[in-house]
Amino acid sequence: MSTLNQVDLNDFYTVLKERHSVRAYDPTVKIPREELKEIVELSLSAPSSSNLQPWRFLIIDEPQLKEKLLPIANNQQQVVDSAAVIAVLGDLRSYERAEEIYAEAVRIGAMTEEVKANFVERLQKGYGSMGTDRLYQISLLDAGLVSMQLMLIAKAKGYDTVPMGGYNAEQFAEAFEVPETLKPILLIAIGKAAKPAHATPRLSADRVTYFNAFQK
Known part of the structure; x- marks a missing residue:
């Protein structure tokens, strides 16, 4: 492995190690829209079922709209304090772009x-010919892949994130006039941490990994 590749690999390991979910954000930090678009653009190399890329993104960065989102997201303070909230949605008709x-x-x-x-x-x-439920399940998997990639890219660029499933998807769809073919999947707050994030414990690989058969 070349020196350059080793440096790049070490940087990647650092991003993996230092990415933590952050819920306390510096409300004075703003992220330019061009940079938010760049973060999304870089995340789009994530894999998806049949490469149909069913993910769609609604970036909410206007203060009054974040205030509108706050009660829908169970009054989680990061909604208003972060620079933006990225809503990740699944397009149930993504196959039409094949x-x-x-x-x-x-x-x-x-x-x-x-x-x-x-x-x-x-x-x-x-x-x-698939039903809505099956298409939604596919979009859930693909949205998870692109969301994780987006959060790692954000960390590599010096920003913090937290994925949020604790919100009312039906109210979100109504409040933000989401087209019927798009289904809200998760919200990602992005910004700068107001205080250092702390690591959270993880089970070891030995606790969650099996080779060829499950232990009885």
Whole structure:
């Protein structure tokens, strides 16, 4: 391994070690929208089912809208003190963008037009025949993958985050006029910690890992 790669790897380990959920934020810190967009952009390399990328993001950074969100999120203070709250939603009709996605695969030479056409047809037929519950389950997994990547990227850029599942998704959808095809999955507060975050205990790999069979 080259010296440069070793340095990069050590930096990555540092991000993993130092990323903690932060609930106390410095309310004076603002994050430029271009930087928020960059964090989202970098997170989009996360994998997703059939590469359909069902994640959608609503970034809430206006103070009055964060105040509107506060009671919906069970009055968690980080909602208003953080620089922004990123709502991660799942698009239940993401398969409708298959043509757009795989046309790009053809453009970069990753597949032929014929392969693309057949693949897109199968995807649209297969996902289009799934029920809402199944599509939602798929989007839950994919949203989790992109959200974790987003939080690590934010930490690498010097920001802190906390994922929040403690909010009323139905009220959120109504208050922010979320289209019916988009389902709220989680909220991520992002900003600068007002005080150092503390590590939380984790079970060891030996406690959660098995090889080939489960112990009885």
